[in-house]
Amino acid sequence: IGSLLVGSQFAKSLAMALDKPLIAVHHMQAHVLANLIPDEKPSFPFLCLTVSGGHTQIVLANSPSDLKVIGETLDDAAGEAFDKSAKLLGLPYPGGPLIDKYAKEGNPKRFSFAEPQIADLDFSFSGLKTSILYFLQKETKANENFVQENLADLCASIQERIITILLKKFKKAALQTGITDLCIAGGVSANSGLRKAFAEMCQQNGWRSFIPPFEYCTDNAAMIAITAYHKYLAEDFAALSISASARASWD
Numbered sequence: 663i664g665s666l667l668v669g670s671q672f673a674k675s676l677a678m679a680l681d682k683p684l685i686a687v688h689h690m691q692a693h694v695l696a697n698l699i700p701d702e703k704p705s706f707p708f709l710c711l712t713v714s715g716g717h718t719q720i721v722l723a724n725s726p727s728d729l730k731v732i733g734e735t736l737d738d739a740a741g742e743a744f745d746k747s748a749k750l751l752g753l754p755y756p757g758g759p760l761i762d763k764y765a766k767e768g769n770p771k772r773f774s775f776a777e778p779q780i781a782d783l784d785f786s787f788s789g790l791k792t793s794i795l796y797f798l799q800k801e802t803k804a805n806e807n808f809v810q811e812n813l814a815d816l817c818a819s820i821q822e823r824i825i826t827i828l829l830k831k832f833k834k835a836a837l838q839t840g841i842t843d844l845c846i847a848g849g850v851s852a853n854s855g856l857r858k859a860f861a862e863m864c865q866q867n868g869w870r871s872f873i874p875p876f877e878y879c880t881d882n883a884a885m886i887a888i889t890a891y892h893k894y895l896a897e898d899f900a901a902l903s904i905s906a907s908a909r910a911s912w913d
Contacts, residue, residue, distance in 0.1 A: 666906035674902050685890045686900035688910055689881070690714075691729050693847040694721050695892065696878040696885035704843040704872045711832045713856070714848035715741030715756075718785050718828070720835045726892035732839075733783025733831055740824055741850050743787035747794055747820045751809055761817045762853050768818030773797070775823045783835050790823060821855050828856065829863055836869060845872040852879040 677684040694710045697703060710721045718740045720733035738746070741758060748757020776793035778786040801808040809816065836844060846860055857873050864871035878884060893899075 663906065663908045666908065670904070670906040674904075678902060683894070683897075683899040684902060684904070685893045685898070686904055687886050687889045687893070690717055690719065690848075692885040692889040694723055694729055694845070695726060695889045696847055696874050696882070697845040697872050698726070698892075699878055699884055699888050700872075700875065702872070704845055704870065707839075707841055708843035708845055708872075709832070709835055709839065709841050710845040710847050711828060711851075711860075712848045713740040713828060713846065713850035715739060715745065715758075715850075717848065718787075720783050720832060722839065722841075726889070727896050727898060733785065733835060735785040735787065736780065738787040738791065740785070740787060740828060741848075743790055743824050744821075744850065744853075746791050747824075750791075750794055750798055751813065751816060758850065758853065761821055762855060764814045764817035765821040765855060766818075768814030768816070770818040770822035772812070772815035773819035775820065777823065777827060783831050783838075785827060785831060787824070787827070790827070794820060821853070825853075825856050825859050829859055832860075833863060833867070836867070842869045843872065844869050845874075847874060847879070849880045852876050 674684060676682070690712060693712050693714070697708075697710065704723075707722060707724045710723055712719045712721055716739050718735040719731050722730045722732050724730070744758035744761055745756055748761050749755070751757070751761075753760045775797065776789050778789045780786045798809065805811070832844070836842070844860075844864055846856065850856060851874060861871050861873065863869075
């Protein structure tokens, strides 16, 4: 929160000194609208699967100013699931990119892990982490070198399970809403397995898929700028009394 407070105070001072409007941007809304940066962009309304280290959400975007969360994680985020799984495998933080790297050489069908049964469009990843933990404890008890000997297959199997959980709910959201323009966003959208599986799912169902370039997946200034641009057009300005929040609501 410290960096947010410094940034917001500087922005308020600048707005006051230059007599310019102040615009407040929600970080997760900016991830969604990052899909509006490339020349080829989705048409409203569209759905966006926003996946990062701290958030996992399905967002219904009716317009740049009308974004509604219709599904979200009840516990861990997808990015956390990647990083915590990587830690169990002895990989350094951040472990998500390393799982992606090793998964390319592995068999995703080699090992099977728990898939949570959550109602509606919400997600849960805590049970998956527990399933992986117990599995590794059992296997390493019999063979202390199990992880090293099976690292690629473990990474591929873990990654496939996380992607399956994500896309099963995203597909359900598309079928329920009838929306055919689908996007992904957030740091985990840089995962090569997710990008490939998402594109294939959309192609199989006749939906249009939109995947942001890698530079727009993780936190970046461009996504803040495109969101601020649309807020400026709508004259959606903030009061100078506004303060930064680490857990701001979408309203």
